[in-house]
Amino acid sequence: MACSAHLLSQSLYSSHRASPAAPRNLRSQARPPARASPAASPGSSAGGCRGASLRVAASFEQGRRQVEVSYDPQAKFNQIADQIDKDAGMTRLNLFSPCKINVFLRITGKRPDGFHDLASLFHVISLGDTIKFSLSPSRSRDRLSTNVPGVPVDESNLIIKALNLYRQKTGTDNFFWIHLDKKVPTGAGLGGGSSNAATALWAANQFAGCIASEKDLQEWSGEIGSDIPFFFSRGAAYCTGRGEIVEDIPNPLLENLPLVLIKPPEACSTAEVYKRFRLEQASKADPLTLLKEITQNGISQDVCVNDLEPPAFEVLPSLKRLKKRIIAASRDDYNAVFMSGSGSTIVGIGSPDPPAFVYDDDDYKDVFVSEACFLTRDENEWYREPISSKAAFSKDDLPASVID
Structure with missing residues (x-):
């Protein structure tokens, strides 16, 4: 019997959704819930990028080029945490x-x-x-x-x-x-x-x-x-x-x-x-x-x-x-x-x-x-x-x- 894909949304990392008074989670609060792939183990995260840790924006105005680089440490943390979940299985x-x-x-x-x-x-x-x-x-x-x-x-x-x-x-x-x-x-x-x-x-x-x-x-x-x-x-x-x-x-x-x-x-x-x-x-x-x-x-x-x-x-x-x-x-x-x-x-x-x-x-x-x-x-x-x-x-x- 296949494990239910909704388990990810009930994991400890998503427990803040059950009650507004739940302690603030280390993961990004605005981050959408994961979708488990058929190959994902129970409690693990599906493959794919959850959010870029580096954002580059370029524009050209009057012949001048502008490049903005923004580093998002929370997104990087999410990627690392997802990989740990995937490697360790449900804990x-x-x-x-x-x-x-x-x-x-x-x-x-x-x-x-x-x-x-x-x-x-x-x-x-x-x-x-x-x-x-x-x-x-x-x-x-x-x-x-x-x-x-x-x-x-x-x-x-x-x-x-x-x-x-x-x-x-x-x-x-x-x-x-x-x-x-x-x-x-x-x-x-x-x-x-x-x-x-x-x-x-x-x-x-x-x-x-x-x-x-x-x-x-x-x-x-x-x-x-x-x-x-x-x-x-x-x-x-x-x-x-x-x-x-x-x-x-x-x-x-x-x-x-x-x-x-x-x-x-x-x-x-x-x-x-x-x-x-x-x-x-x-x-x-x-x-x-x-x-x-x-x-x-x-x-x-x-x-x-x-x-x-x-x-x-x-x-x-x-x-x-x-x-x-x-x-x-x-x-x-x-x-x-x-x-x-x-x-x-x-x-x-x-x-x-x-x-x-x-x-x-x-x-x-x-x-x-x-x-x-x-x-x-x-x-x-x-x-x-x-x-x-x-x-x-x-x-x-x-x-x-x-x-x-």
């Missing part, structure tokens, strides 16, 4: 790691293995993390750092599990230094950790020369998490089984349909939510009927069914009050208001703006609020962060924590 890569929402989530039964069968419309949205991968020169272990304390960075982290899984499946021996810039809150029902794992598998495959297919990555990923295979869809999928059976939806939701995400500081334990779930209390709606209604007529409150809302509201009663307040204050601004996954994020579809009480009421001063939109990807390309994507934590930026 670093920046990728966007988006999260998801469950537009509807039906729990249809309990399995002999203790898991529950579900039927759900998953959709990727534009809120996400950024993960920077660099090849480790030691080739002995992975090293993970993150900007948010409390995120596990040891062997229990799904990124590390994904990299171990890739090496196990392929026999490759690449190890990495990884920095996770976390924007998706944990315990939110948004699949942030699952997305990180899928992104790590994708990255490892790019460094290895794309020796595994997307289908391989999707199948392998189910061994370490039920939600991970979904992220190898095109961005919208009908998921069944434990969530690992993924069927792409040919007509995804409109990417210009705005969303708002509102999450209280309290998280919902997925295990505790499922422990309180009662199958007899679940919705009787046919999930295929819900899917047909959404794909044909769009989103409405009636189709955004989540069978995990009642047990989640038992675990976290304040979450039920938050949903009710959002609906009461919305004045029909939202097509639907519902909980994603096992909580604790409440999603409003149809407007990017939260109700005023979220900002005005002291009881909600610590909530996480983010606007978002639906997101898809093309085959053999990873997800890209929209330029307008915005997220806001309820507290100031936190210091980085690094584990060697």
Whole structure:
């Protein structure tokens, strides 16, 4: 399977494009993105001149000849850097790691293995993390750092599990230094950790020369998490089984349909939510009927069914009050208001703006609020962060924590 040519635009050298606040790059900011040739190795630059390092201008006026010589050191630096990239192959890569929402989530039964069968419309949205991968020169272990304390960075982290899984499946021996810039809150029902794992598998495959297919990555990923295979869809999928059976939806939701995400500081334990779930209390709606209604007529409150809302509201009663307040204050601004996954994020579809009480009421001063939109990807390309994507934590930026 051929490596995607867009990788160049997602390399460390081009990371300033994902956010206006990114540190200034050593390379020329005005320089156009490279186009990879079929012979170019992953992460390398295509052949050809990127910009002249010496400019000569000549003119003739009244019999006199004028010659202007201008030396451009930045262009020369770019040429040298491109040659280094070409010779060394891929050594670093920046990728966007988006999260998801469950537009509807039906729990249809309990399995002999203790898991529950579900039927759900998953959709990727534009809120996400950024993960920077660099090849480790030691080739002995992975090293993970993150900007948010409390995120596990040891062997229990799904990124590390994904990299171990890739090496196990392929026999490759690449190890990495990884920095996770976390924007998706944990315990939110948004699949942030699952997305990180899928992104790590994708990255490892790019460094290895794309020796595994997307289908391989999707199948392998189910061994370490039920939600991970979904992220190898095109961005919208009908998921069944434990969530690992993924069927792409040919007509995804409109990417210009705005969303708002509102999450209280309290998280919902997925295990505790499922422990309180009662199958007899679940919705009787046919999930295929819900899917047909959404794909044909769009989103409405009636189709955004989540069978995990009642047990989640038992675990976290304040979450039920938050949903009710959002609906009461919305004045029909939202097509639907519902909980994603096992909580604790409440999603409003149809407007990017939260109700005023979220900002005005002291009881909600610590909530996480983010606007978002639906997101898809093309085959053999990873997800890209929209330029307008915005997220806001309820507290100031936190210091980085690094584990060697």
